[in-house]
Amino acid sequence: MNERNMLLNKIQKYDFALKELNLYLDTHPGCRRALALFDKYRNIKQAAEAEFVKKFGPLTPEQSNDSQHWSWIDSPWPWERS
Numbered sequence: 001m002n003e004r005n006m007l008l009n010k011i012q013k014y015d016f017a018l019k020e021l022n023l024y025l026d027t028h029p030g031c032r033r034a035l036a037l038f039d040k041y042r043n044i045k046q047a048a049e050a051e052f053v054k055k056f057g058p059l060t061p062e063q064s065n066d067s068q069h070w071s072w073i074d075s076p077w078p079w080e081r082s
Contacts (some may be wrong), residue, residue, distance in 0.1 A: 007052045011059070034049035 001009070021038045028034060049059060057071070058064045064071050 004052075004056050007048055007055075010048045011045060011052065014041045017041050018045065047077065 009067050018038065018041050021034055021041065025031065025038065034073070050072045052059060
């Protein structure tokens with residue numbers, strides 16, 4: 001597996017974990033362990049996304065930071081890049 005795919009996999013894993021923790025916290029809002037895990041996984045995911053954007057370009061339109069050109073539409077699309 002190449003570095004790009006490894007980073008995408010990491011982002012997807014932590015995104016899934018965050019969604020599951022979100023659901024759990026909706027019914028257990030005072031659970032400190034879940035809150036700590038949510039914070040930890042959010043930080044890991046954000047760092048992985050920042051690394052991905054730096055190396056391979058934006059994953060979402062919000063991550064496009066070129067003020068001279070709307071680079072989000074440049075081909076290939078993020079999920080098509082290899």
